[in-house]
Amino acid sequence: MPEHSLKNTGDRLGKRKANYPPVCDIMKKIEILGTGCAKCKRLFANAEQAVKDLKITAEIIKVEDIVEIVERGVMLPPALFINGEVRAEGRIPDVNEIKKMLME
Numbered sequence: 001m002p003e004h005s006l007k008n009t010g011d012r013l014g015k016r017k018a019n020y021p022p023v024c025d026i027m028k029k030i031e032i033l034g035t036g037c038a039k040c041k042r043l044f045a046n047a048e049q050a051v052k053d054l055k056i057t058a059e060i061i062k063v064e065d066i067v068e069i070v071e072r073g074v075m076l077p078p079a080l081f082i083n084g085e086v087r088a089e090g091r092i093p094d095v096n097e098i099k100k101m102l103m104e
Helices: 038-054 066-071 095-103
Strands: 005-008 016-019 028-033 058-063 079-082 085-089
Touching: 028 038, 038 058, 038 095, 079 095, 085 095
Parallel strands: 028 058
Antiparallel strands: 005 016, 016 058, 028 079, 079 085
């Protein structure tokens, strides 16, 4: 049995959630905005690993709808949002950098 599970919410935005066991009181909302390219997938994987390593509660959402991406002001995907704040755009932060962002 995997430690976490991914489920496709099936909505038009292509959002996916990763649910981890709760170990802290504050849940983080992580959003990966991108069109589904290899870089976007790598950023999603890095975010999942950071959450797993820190053993924190987080909702990881993958946003692939180009209209929403543009409306959010992202000009160079992929982009990483944590709790609604853009933390990286146009690059792929590694797992350790994402962990530092999550601990702030």
